[in-house]
Amino acid sequence: MTALLAAILVTLKLAGLTTLILLLLGTPLAWWLARTRSRWRMPVGALVSLPMVLPPTVLGFYLLLGMGPDGPLGQLTTALGLGTLAFTFQGLLFASVLYSLPFVVHPLQSGFGAIDASVLEAAATLRASPFDRFISVVLPLSKPALVTATLFGFAHTVGEFGVVLMVGGNIDGQTRVLSVLLYDQVEAMAYGDAHRLAAGLLVFSFGMLLAMQWLGRRTALVHD
Amino acid sequence: MTEPTPDIELRLQLQRTNFALDVALSLPAQGVAVVFGPSGSGKSTLLRAIAGLEPRARGLLRVGAETWQDAHVRLPPHRRRVGVVFQHAALLPHLSVHDNLRYGWRRTGAPASVMQEWIDKLALGPLLARPPATLSGGERQRVALGRALVCQPRWLLLDEPLSALDVERRGEILPYLEAIRRETHIPLLYVTHAVEEAARLADHLVLLEAGRVRIAGPALEVLNSGDLPLALRDDAATVIEASVLGHDEHGLLRLGTPAGTLYAHGPAHPAGTRVRLRVQARDVSVALSAHTDTSVLNIVPAVLQSLSPLPNGQLQLQLLAGGLPLLARVSHQSAQRLQLREGLAVWAQIKSVALLV
Numbered sequence: 001m002t003a004l005l006a007a008i009l010v011t012l013k014l015a016g017l018t019t020l021i022l023l024l025l026g027t028p029l030a031w032w033l034a035r036t037r038s039r040w041r042m043p044v045g046a047l048v049s050l051p052m053v054l055p056p057t058v059l060g061f062y063l064l065l066g067m068g069p070d071g072p073l074g075q076l077t078t079a080l081g082l083g084t085l086a087f088t089f090q091g092l093l094f095a096s097v098l099y100s101l102p103f104v105v106h107p108l109q110s111g112f113g114a115i116d117a118s119v120l121e122a123a124a125t126l127r128a129s130p131f132d133r134f135i136s137v138v139l140p141l142s143k144p145a146l147v148t149a150t151l152f153g154f155a156h157t158v159g160e161f162g163v164v165l166m167v168g169g170n171i172d173g174q175t176r177v178l179s180v181l182l183y184d185q186v187e188a189m190a191y192g193d194a195h196r197l198a199a200g201l202l203v204f205s206f207g208m209l210l211a212m213q214w215l216g217r218r219t220a221l222v223h224d
Numbered sequence: 225m226t227e228p229t230p231d232i233e234l235r236l237q238l239q240r241t242n243f244a245l246d247v248a249l250s251l252p253a254q255g256v257a258v259v260f261g262p263s264g265s266g267k268s269t270l271l272r273a274i275a276g277l278e279p280r281a282r283g284l285l286r287v288g289a290e291t292w293q294d295a296h297v298r299l300p301p302h303r304r305r306v307g308v309v310f311q312h313a314a315l316l317p318h319l320s321v322h323d324n325l326r327y328g329w330r331r332t333g334a335p336a337s338v339m340q341e342w343i344d345k346l347a348l349g350p351l352l353a354r355p356p357a358t359l360s361g362g363e364r365q366r367v368a369l370g371r372a373l374v375c376q377p378r379w380l381l382l383d384e385p386l387s388a389l390d391v392e393r394r395g396e397i398l399p400y401l402e403a404i405r406r407e408t409h410i411p412l413l414y415v416t417h418a419v420e421e422a423a424r425l426a427d428h429l430v431l432l433e434a435g436r437v438r439i440a441g442p443a444l445e446v447l448n449s450g451d452l453p454l455a456l457r458d459d460a461a462t463v464i465e466a467s468v469l470g471h472d473e474h475g476l477l478r479l480g481t482p483a484g485t486l487y488a489h490g491p492a493h494p495a496g497t498r499v500r501l502r503v504q505a506r507d508v509s510v511a512l513s514a515h516t517d518t519s520v521l522n523i524v525p526a527v528l529q530s531l532s533p534l535p536n537g538q539l540q541l542q543l544l545a546g547g548l549p550l551l552a553r554v555s556h557q558s559a560q561r562l563q564l565r566e567g568l569a570v571w572a573q574i575k576s577v578a579l580l581v
Contacts, residue, residue, distance in 0.1 A: 121277050122314035122368075124301035126328030126375060132302075136327075140318045 004197070006173040007181040014089070014177060015157040018096040022104040022153045023146075025097070030108035031134070052102045060166025063095050067167065085167075092168035092175050099163045104153040111145020112138065147215050155208045158201070232379065232411065236273045236283040236293075245269050245281075245435040253288055255427030256405055256412040258443070260419070266435040267415045268311075271381050274413065275308050276301035287378050305332075307372030307380040307410075312388055313364035315356035321367050322352040328375040342370045345407070346400055362393035366400065373404070380404070381413045386421060401425060423447055423463045423502050424580040448549045460540070461504040462549050463580070468493040477579065483524045483545035490579035500580040505540060505551035507575040512562055514571045522574035526550060530566060531559065539564075543572050550574075 033045055051059060066073040067085040074084045085091030115138060123133045139146070161179040168175035170184070178201060185194040231253050238245040245266045251257045259267045273281035276292070276299060285293040292299050292306075315324050325348070329339055343349055346366050356364060365385050372380060382401075386394045402425070405412065416422055422429060426443035439446055447463045464486075466479040471492050479486045479501065488501060514523055526545035534540050539559050541552040550572055554564070564570075 116314070118310055118312065118314040119316060121275075121301070122308065122310060123316065123327070124277070125275055125304075125306055125308040126371065127302045127331035128327070129300075129302050132331075137316060137318075 003172060003176075003181065004193075007176050007178050010089070010173065010175065011158055011177040011179075014092060014096055015154045017093055018100055018157045019104070019150055019153040021093075021097050022100060023150065026101065026104040026108055026149065026153075030105045031112050031138070033105070034109045034112035048105050049102045051099050056099065056160065056162030057166055059099060060095065060163040063091075063098070063163070063167050067091050067094075087167070087169045087171065087175065089168075089174055092164060092177075095163045095167045096157050096160060099160055100153050100156045103156045104149045107145045107148040107152060108142065111142040111148075115141050144216050148212055151208050151212050155205060158204070232288070233284065233286040234274070236270065236281050236285065238269060238273055238278055238281045243269075243435060245273070247432070247435070247437055249430060249437060249440060251411070251413075252428060253411050254409060256401075256414055256425045257428040257430060258414045258416060258422045258426035259430045259432055260416060260422045260426075261432035261438075263417055264434075265432040267417075267432050268383050269435075270432070271308075271383050271413065271415050274379070275306050275381055276304050290378065305375075305378040307375055307377030309365065309368045309372055309380070309382045309385045311384045313356075313361075313368040315359075315364060315367060315371070317356055319356075320352065321348065321354050321356065321359070324356065324367060325352075325371050325374055328371060332375045334374060334376050338376060339374050342373045345403060346370045346373075360393065361389045362396040365389065365397050369397075369400065369404070373408075373410075377410060379413065380410050381415075383415050384417070385414075386418070387416070398424070419457075419459065419461075420502070420580065423461070424500060459504060460506075460551055461502050462551055464501045464503065464548055466499055466501050468495055468497045468499060470495055479577075481546075481548060483526070483548040483550075486524070486574070486577050487521045488577040488579045502578045502580055503550060503574055504576075504578070505553045508543075508550055508552035509554060509573045509575070510541065510543070510552055510562070510564070510570040511573055512570060515573070518573065520573045520575055522577060524572050524574070526570055526572040528564060528566060528568045528570055531564060543570070545572055 029048070033041060033048070064086055065071050067077075068074045069078065069084055074086070077083065077085055082090075085094060119141075120133055120137060123137050128136060158177075159179060160177075161183070164175070164177055164180055168177075170176050170180055178197060182194055182197045182201070185191075185197065232249075232251040234251070235248045236245065237247075243264075243266065247266075247270055259270060261267045269278060272278045274285060281293075283293065284295075285291070287305075290305065291297055292304050316327060319327065325339065325343070343352070346369060348367060348370050351359065351363060351367065356367070359367065368385075386397060389397065401412075404410070405425070414421070414425055422443070426447075428441070429443040429446040430440040431438040431446060439449070444463055444465065464481055464483075466481045466486065469478040469480050469485065471477045475489055475492070477488050477490050477493070479488060479499070481501070486501065493499065510526075510528070514525075524545045526543040529542040529544050531539050531541055534553070538553050538555055541554060541564070543550040543552055552572060
């Protein structure tokens with residue numbers, strides 16, 4: 001049971017931190033993607049979406065190489081005195097941020113894109129600076145998108161498997177997350193434990209989606 | 225406070241792929257300047273450039289003592305002391321009416337009395353708690369007006385504020401616009417493609433065509449100059465200023481004009497009120513003698529100034545009635561039969577006079 005508890009804690013810590021980092025990085029990125037007319041918009045947009053179509057093991061493989069002692073990232077972290085990131089929680093966190101990026105950026109991007117440009121222009125003529133407009137108009141109008149992005153980012157990180165296995169391995173209390181624990185239990189033919197864990201994850205995922213729909217309906221009602 | 229109000233000086237250019245705006249204007253720092261033109265003439269683009277919302281606009285913009293734009297400076301929209309009323313109001317949908325009013329007001333630090341003053345003047349009190357989505361089109365525009373005015377702008381810009389409203393709702397907004405003109409010193413720039421709005425509101429009129437100023441000047445001069453494209457339109461008209469002399473029990477107003485007394489239907493106004501009248505060319509005919517056996521009420525003596533052919537085969541006559549310009553339309557046959565020529569004394573029969581209220 002301690003293995004399960006450790007895996008739950010690692011998973012929650014990983015998903016929570018990943019979501020937090022993604023909200024901080026993804027918000028400006030999504031704003032740029034939603035509003036820019038730069039020719040870089042499409043290549044950057046494709047790059048952000050890549051983890052959606054790429055087999056997770058492919059992403060994990062390149063990350064493993066990159067984080068290794070000979071990889072560019074590994075050399076950087078070694079030079080900074082951090083050692084290599086492979087098979088550490090920090091490495092797993094870095095991989096998760098990349099892997100879940102589109103699940104946070106896409107809802108934000110479509111939420112930002114739906115904001116009427118004339119409302120922002122009106123706010124500008126009412127003396128609000130660009131940053132002020134973002135805080136006082138864009139964020140409140142994007143509340144449903146922020147909720148969706150948060151829940152998607154969190155749930156998707158909880159559900160990752162292939163990337164974790166490639167870069168994080170299976171270290172108890174450090175990098176072993178619930179989906180990997182489930183795999184271990186099946187490998188060990190511990191079907192009873194596997195059933196409990198699988199059902200738990202199923203209920204969690206369903207609950208997340210239900211909460212999202214409910215929150216979405218509530219905001220729609222408020223805006224009517 | 226008799227210091228002269230400094231004027232507005234504007235030279236703005238904007239180059240787009242298939243459109244170029246190139247406008248130079250000097251406008252009085254008081255009253256209503258109407259920018260009038262067909263759609264695509266660049267009038268909304270001009271307004272947006274003034275507000276700073278067209279980042280690619282170049283040139284010079286001085287409003288009184290303030291420079292909003294020149295070769296070295298280009299203030300962003302939030303640093304220009306401008307008020308803008310957009311065509312569709314563009315209220316902040318997540319804020320109540322009251323918070324919409326407060327949004328700009330607290331960023332300018334205007335006194336609380338200004339807020340209360342405009343809530344009262346625009347009758348916004350009953351709307352304060354409502355979200356914008358529950359307002360009618362006319363109410364939205366009133367809130368948008370109030371939201372701009374509580375910021376105490378140096379210049380109030382209105383982008384076709386009535387075009388999204390039906391005729392009845394327009395009547396709810398126009399009196400407020402006139403109150404703003406009457407009771408504040410804030411100059412207004414009013415963009416429209418509706419000639420009635422221009423005729424009713426303008427002190428100064430700018431006619432825009434394909435991104436350039438065709439003509440600009442005092443409103444009545446521009447409206448009544450016969451050689452403009454306006455005069456060739458089917459609804460060509462002259463606009464006359466008159467003062468109310470009185471009204472009878474049938475709702476007929478007696479109006480004093482330089483051409484003599486005219487009669488028009490309209491709501492009762494106190495004697496002495498200045499009003500504007502619009503007389504359409506197609507409602508005016510001419511006779512060589514004063515008929516008394518006609519249903520036409522308004523018959524005034526006039527002198528024929530010029531005759532010009534219209535694309536539809538009719539002739540357009542420019543008349544001067546006691547210093548007042550009038551347009552009339554007659555057929556070629558009538559012109560030959562009456563032997564109309566320049567300098568001829570005629571009687572202008574005006575079938576209907578529209579009161580611009």
